Amino acid sequence: MADRQLTNEIRTLRFLAGEMPQADLGQRVGVTRQTIAAIEAGKYSPTLECAFRIAEVFGKPLEDVFHWER
Amino acid sequence: MADRQLTNEIRTLRFLAGEMPQADLGQRVGVTRQTIAAIEAGKYSPTLECAFRIAEVFGKPLEDVFHWER
DNA sequence: ACCTCATGTCAAAAATATTTGACATGAGGT
């Protein structure tokens, strides 16, 4: 399987946004801090809607936050 | 929750790609035709990974296929 | 008329994402 994998810049973006805690990001996105932690750690693929909301918090296009890489 | 909603250009892109059937797209993405039909109809928010794979089939960036709109 | 194909849709099951509640750790400040 020529597998690509999902990576993200959430941790970096949180720190650039004044070291925003996972819990604060979760609250602004509408999910729990555990969900943010899991997504940030790449434990599973979030819902597209969830991904768009995370990008929205950082004021970035989705593809600046999540990457689909080899 | 969100006053924004997820829309997509899948149907248009399928037709531009030689009227590719939902079943063919599903096979290339690795999901069933019912899943493609449901996503195309906006019945639910796909996994981010699934969204990236669909965009990849059309050779487009994800944000050319899915939109997060008011 | 028939057949094939693409699509719509449905319900139940399976798989996956998300929540809830809990306990642990380390870093920083008092």
Next chain:
DNA sequence: ACCTCATGTCAAATATTTTTGACATGAGGT
């Protein structure tokens, strides 16, 4: 030493996505 905060992680429950299998419809071709 203590406290607070951010994070890691875990298990069980819930919600959502996806699969499987089925039946229906309409369009196109023979």
